Every structure is written in C-alpha cells, then in structure tokens.
Amino acid sequence: MSDPADDEVxxxxxxxxxxxxxxxxxxxxxxAGASTPVTLPxxxxxxxxxxxxxxxxxxxxxxxxxxLKPELTALGYDYIDVGTNTKDAVDYPDFAHEVAxxxxxxxxxxxxxxxxxxxxxxxxANKVPGVRAGMAYDYSSALNSREHNDTNLLTLGxxxxxVALAKQILKVWLSTPFGGERHQRRVNKITAVEKLxxx
Numbered sequence: 001m002s003d004p005a006d007d008e009v010x011x012x013x014x015x016x017x018x019x020x021x022x023x024x025x026x027x028x029x030x031x032a033g034a035s036t037p038v039t040l041p042x043x044x045x046x047x048x049x050x051x052x053x054x055x056x057x058x059x060x061x062x063x064x065x066x067x068l069k070p071e072l073t074a075l076g077y078d079y080i081d082v083g084t085n086t087k088d089a090v091d092y093p094d095f096a097h098e099v100a101x102x103x104x105x106x107x108x109x110x111x112x113x114x115x116x117x118x119x120x121x122x123x124x125a126n127k128v129p130g131v132r133a134g135m136a137y138d139y140s141s142a143l144n145s146r147e148h149n150d151t152n153l154l155t156l157g158x159x160x161x162x163v164a165l166a167k168q169i170l171k172v173w174l175s176t177p178f179g180g181e182r183h184q185r186r187v188n189k190i191t192a193v194e195k196l197x198x199x
Contacts, residue, residue, distance in 0.1 A: 053174075054108035056082040056095035057158075058121075061114025063087075064158040064166055068112065071167055075174060080108060096121035096155075100128035103153050111153040112170065118157030125153050129198050132190065137161060142169045146176035148183050149190075 053072055057065035062084055072079045082098040084090045092115040102108035103125075111131075113121040118135040125133035133153040134145030137160060145151040154173050156166055178184075 051077055051109040053077045053079045054082060054099045054102035054111040055079050056099040057114040058084060058092035058095055059087050059089050060116035061158040064114050067163055068166065068170055071170060092121050093124045096124035100125040100131045100153060104128045104130040113153065114156045114158050116157060116159040118155040122155040129194060136169045136173060139168060139172055142173040143176050146173055147179040150178040150187050
C-alpha cells in the first residue's frame with residue numbers, strides 16, 4: 001500500500017483538527033476546497049528562541065532520520081544528530097540511549113529516535129531518568145502523548161509509517177502543549193514511580 005500524498009494527509013489532519021481539537025482556523029468552505037498547509041497550535045512561549053532537538057536512528061530508521069532533519073530546520077529547530085550515519089546494521093539501544101541522555105541532561109529540549117518499529121527505542125529511552133518517551137504512529141497518538149503525558153522524546157517506526165505521515169506526526173508532536181490540570185497530577189505520579197527506583 002502506497003503512502004498517502006501530502007495533500008491527502010493535510011486534508012485528513014484538517015478534518016481531525018476541526019472535529020476533535022477545535023484548532024482549525026479555516027472556514028468550512030476553505031477546508032472543503034483545495035488542500036492548504038495545516039495551521040498547528042503555537043505552544044512555544046518564546047517562539048524566537050531556537051530549541052535543540054536530539055535525533056537518532058538505527059539502520060532501519062537512518063533514511064527517515066535524514067528526511068526529518070531538514071523538517072526540523074524548516075520548523076525553526078536546531079538538532080544534534082547522534083547517528084547512525086549509514087545503513088550498516090547497528091543496535092538501536094545505543095542510539096536511543098544517546099538521544100535520551102541528551103534530553104535527560106537538558107542539553108536537548110526534546111528528542112526523536114527512529115528504528116524499524118519504534119517500540120524497542122521507546123523502551124530504552126524510558127529507562128533514562130527524566131525521560132518520558134512515547135511512540136506515535138498517527139496524528140492522535142502524537143497529540144495525546146504530548147497533551148496527556150508531556151512526552152519529551154518521540155519514537156517512530158520507519159517500517160510502519162510513511163514519510164508524509166512521519167512529517168505530520170513530528171509537526172504535531174513538537175507543537176502540541178501539555179494539557180496540565182488533571183494530566184499534571186498523573187505525570188507527577190509517573191515521576192514518583194521513577195523516583196522509587198532511582199538513587
């Protein structure tokens with residue numbers, strides 16, 4: 001099955017924004033017509049400050065990593081690429097750990113890690129104190145992981161999603177604010193559990 005075209009993805013996201021998030025600022029006539037770029041919520045309290053994103057991949061995610069790096073630049077972010085830099089076989093835990101360490105230490109604002117399925121890297125990253133990694137595979141999971149869980153590291157499965165969808169997930173994940181309120185209480189409990197097992 002081929003990946004949906006960017007225009008089709010934009011139309012789908014517009015419908016989701018309009019129906020569920022209430023974030024679309026376009027009129028019904030505009031959304032029914034030709035596809036236009038999605039207007040994402042502005043969540044950065046200081047949009048002029050460039051934020052650093054740590055990005056990494058194993059051999060299965062290398063190509064998608066290289067595609068997403070220019071997207072980060074276009075969105076106004078700087079990035080630290082921890083590798084891998086070829087398609088030669090490597091072990092995803094090594095690179096997921098490097099991304100997670102940069103996020104945990106505060107050297108990176110957020111992190112993105114790409115492997116074949118996104119699952120293993122998510123497990124590794126969540127072993128690092130202070131990291132809340134979430135795997136996203138569609139618009140809703142990206143939105144939810146930020147709004148409800150305040151994730152600071154995104155994992156993607158290059159073998160499970162196409163390029164157009166990966167770009168949309170990245171944009172939504174970077175731009176969605178944490179919801180706070182009842183979600184803050186739950187995130188506090190996640191942190192409390194983590195502290196039980198860290199010295």
